[in-house]
Every structure is written in structure tokens, then in C-alpha cells.
Amino acid sequence: MAREPGWQRPLGVVLVLVLVLVAAGAAWWASRATMTSAVPVDQRQGAEQMVVWGEASSGSVGRSLPLSTTLRQPAVPVAQNTLAGVVTGVSPGEVDQGDVVYVVGDTPVRVVEAEIPFWRDLARGVKGEDVAALQRLLVAEGHLQGEADGDFGTDTERAVRAWQEEQERERTGQVPLGELVAVPDLPAVVQLGEAVVVGKTLGGGEDAVLAPTGQREFVLVVTQDQARLIPAEATVEITYEDHTWEAVIAGSQLDEFGSTTFELTAPDGGEVCGEECGALPKDAQVTLRSEVVIVPRVEGTTVPAAAVRTRADGTAYVITPSGEVDVTMAGSGQGLVVVRGIDPGTRVQVLDGTPSTQPVPLPGDGADSTQGG
Structure with missing residues (x-):
């Protein structure tokens, strides 16, 4: 039997040792990978989280819907044709x-401005409120001097003739019914x-x-989806030119098409426009710009919602470079909170390097709020 060369025996031993070391290394790596994957993912992320600072600023929060209010001014027949x-x-x-x-x-x-309808021919010798209404017209046109006394005399007849001439009508001195x-x-x-x-x-x-008729109805007509967003206690800010009025919902009706009509009044139950109704157009129907205030606007110092923390007793605070500062929350919306207790420009800690374990209770429904401009 032939003997192996002497140089081959050491080489075999070396190969065996290498294989043993590789196997041992693989086993160690597998054990480390198993230990790492056993650490909860959120704990790994929390450990990697950095401290983040933010800065308080002046701002406002709130929520409103831009809609249109309809002003209805009902009209009724005030005169019949007699011609x-x-x-x-x-x-x-x-x-x-x-x-x-x-x-x-x-x-x-x-x-002609008059409280009662015209019902007869107006000529010399006639007396009454309808004559007085005609006389007020003649006075306004500059054809009659003095007060309207309701007595169709010679002065009134003369004034009627002058008025008819001005209008290029036949100068009869009397006004037939229907004109x-x-x-x-x-x-x-x-x-x-x-x-x-x-x-x-x-x-x-x-x-x-x-x-x-002189009556005015302010209504808000919305779709079903819009109606669901409007709480009964919402206020409506109505704007026309340089006038702004606040209204509240006094009642609602659902029509056959699924639309909801909200009836609006002033907060005291009176007319929305109050003493400024004369500024509104006289049209039978007028569209007015309005905002439905769902979450009232609150202005002040705003900070990110994540910067506000609460203690076990329910008090709120923020962390500044100088330590904890107590604050009170006045409003929230779109990830911001209006706080009292710090000034704009104050640095506040938003993330402290550890994962949050409890949400901060905010005043109002922050998820549905929208920051005001």
C-alpha cells in the first residue's frame, strides 16, 4: 500500500480547523440575530428616537364652513290692474x-307710496287718503306747495296739470283709476x-x-352631508359689504329632495340684521356670504399638540429649556393647541427621546378642528 506524501497530512488538519471555526462563527451570528429580533420593534424605535424642540408662536385654531345664507323677502300682490x-x-x-x-x-x-290702494278716479272735489298720497307725489315732484291735506282743490288740480305736462300727457287735471x-x-x-x-x-x-311685505327670512340651505357637520349650537357669521351679523339656528326643515333648511335668527331671537336691515338689497331673494362656526376660533400662543403633557392630577404642562411650565389649554385643532402660560417664541420640547404612552387630552374635538388663518 502506498504512503501519502508528508506535506499532505498538515494541509488536511488545517482544512478541518477552518471548517470548525466557520461553523462556530455561523452559530454565534445566528444566536445574535435571534436575540436582536426578540427585542420589541417599538422599543428599538424608541431607543433611536431623538429629542425634538419646537417654538411657540402666535396663531389661532377653530373650525368653520364657508356657506351661503339666503335672505328671502316675500312679496305679495299690492295692486290689481284696472286698465x-x-x-x-x-x-x-x-x-x-x-x-x-x-x-x-x-x-x-x-x-305711489300709500298704505291703501287707489280705488277711484281722482278729480276736483274728492277728499281722502288716496288724494293725500297723490298730493305727496306732487309735492315731491315740485308741482305743489304746502302739506298734503287730502282735499283735491284748485291748487291740486293745477299741480296735476303741470305734472301731466311734464310727463307729456294730456293736461286733464285729473287722474283716472288705474294710472x-x-x-x-x-x-x-x-x-x-x-x-x-x-x-x-x-x-x-x-x-x-x-x-x-317687509318681512325677512334668513335661511341656510345645505345638503345632507353638510347638515351632519353642523351642530345645533353652531353660530353663523353673515357678511354683506362692511356689515357683519351673528346668527343662531332657530329651527330646521327637511325637504323632499333631502336638503335641510336651517332657519336663522339673531342670538336674542330678533331679526338677524337688527337695526341695519336698511343696508340690505330689496330684492326678493339675496345670497349673502357666511361662515358656519362649528368650533369657535381661539387666538393666542400655539404649540404642537405633542408638546403638551399631562400629569396624573390632570394638570397640563410643557417642557422648556428651563424645566416644566404649567399651562392651560384654550383650544385645539389641526395638530396645534392654544395654551395660556407661555409667550410666543418660547422653545418647547416636542419629543423627549421616549415613545409616548398616553395621548394628551385636548379641549374640544381636535381631530375635527381646522386652524384658522
Whole structure:
């Protein structure tokens, strides 16, 4: 039997030793990997977390929905047509004393401010409130001097002739029934009856002029999804030009299409516009810009919500470079908290290097709040 060369025996021993060392190393690595994976993931992340600082600033939080409020000013018939003929002209909209609202043939029909309707021809010798209304028109037009006494005398007849001449009408000195219609309050935005349309023939007795009743309804019409976002205690800020009014929800109705109509009043139950209603347009329906305040806006010093901590007794504090500082929370929204107790510019600790174990209770529903501008 042949003997192996002497140099081959040491090489075999070396290979065996190498294999043993590799196996031992693999076993050690496997044991270390097992120990590392046994450490909870959140503990590893917490250990790697760094201390983070933030800075308090001036700001505000709150939540509101930009919607539109509708002002409804109901109109009712205030005058019937007493003229027969074809309608040749119409002028609805905003009118004032003596303005023409429609024309039948070549006869213009004018509005006059009066509490009672015109019901007869006005001529010399007639007395009454309808005469006084005509006299006030003549005084305003500069054709009659003195006070309106309700007595159609020679002065009034003379004034009527001058007025008719100015209007390029026949100078009869009297006003036939149908040429004047009474509107309780002028100026006003008036509508015309359905029959008063250019080209249509009138026979008399049709509703001719509709005027506002003086009542005002402020309503908020929203979809079902929007209605779910609006609590009963929400306030509504209504803006028109340089006027702003606060309203509250007084009631609601659901219509057949699924829309909700919220009825609005002033906080004291009165009219939303209060003593400033005269600033509003006279149209039958007006759209007004508004904000539905769901979470009232709070202004002050804001810090990140993560910077506010609570103690076991429920008191709140923040950590500053000089230590803990007690604060009170006035509002929250969109990850921010308005606090009292520190000034804008104060550095506050947001993360302290350890994972948070308990959420900070915030005033209001912070998750649903939106920071105001």
C-alpha cells in the first residue's frame, strides 16, 4: 500500500480547523440575530428616537364652513290692474315714487307710496287718503306747495296739470283709476303679476304689482352631508359689504329632495340684521356670504399638540429649556393647541427621546378642528 506524501497530512488538519471555526462563527451570528429580533420593534424605535424642540408662536385654531345664507323677502300682490289693452312695456325691479312699472297701450302706470290702494278716479272735489298720497307725489315732484291735506282743490288740480305736462300727457287735471298703484314702502323692489307681460292683453282684475311685505327670512340651505357637520349650537357669521351679523339656528326643515333648511335668527331671537336691515338689497331673494362656526376660533400662543403633557392630577404642562411650565389649554385643532402660560417664541420640547404612552387630552374635538388663518 502506498504512503501519502508528508506535506499532505498538515494541509488536511488545517482544512478541518477552518471548517470548525466557520461553523462556530455561523452559530454565534445566528444566536445574535435571534436575540436582536426578540427585542420589541417599538422599543428599538424608541431607543433611536431623538429629542425634538419646537417654538411657540402666535396663531389661532377653530373650525368653520364657508356657506351661503339666503335672505328671502316675500312679496305679495299690492295692486290689481284696472286698465284694458295690450301691455306695451314693463319695468319691474327697484322703483321709487312716481316711477313707471308697466304700460298698457300708451298709458303708463306709476307707483305711489300709500298704505291703501287707489280705488277711484281722482278729480276736483274728492277728499281722502288716496288724494293725500297723490298730493305727496306732487309735492315731491315740485308741482305743489304746502302739506298734503287730502282735499283735491284748485291748487291740486293745477299741480296735476303741470305734472301731466311734464310727463307729456294730456293736461286733464285729473287722474283716472288705474294710472296709479299704491306700494306701502318706497323705494322697493317690485315684481309684476304673471299676466303683465309685453304683448299680452289685459282686461282688468289681474294681479299687477307685487311688493315686499317687509318681512325677512334668513335661511341656510345645505345638503345632507353638510347638515351632519353642523351642530345645533353652531353660530353663523353673515357678511354683506362692511356689515357683519351673528346668527343662531332657530329651527330646521327637511325637504323632499333631502336638503335641510336651517332657519336663522339673531342670538336674542330678533331679526338677524337688527337695526341695519336698511343696508340690505330689496330684492326678493339675496345670497349673502357666511361662515358656519362649528368650533369657535381661539387666538393666542400655539404649540404642537405633542408638546403638551399631562400629569396624573390632570394638570397640563410643557417642557422648556428651563424645566416644566404649567399651562392651560384654550383650544385645539389641526395638530396645534392654544395654551395660556407661555409667550410666543418660547422653545418647547416636542419629543423627549421616549415613545409616548398616553395621548394628551385636548379641549374640544381636535381631530375635527381646522386652524384658522
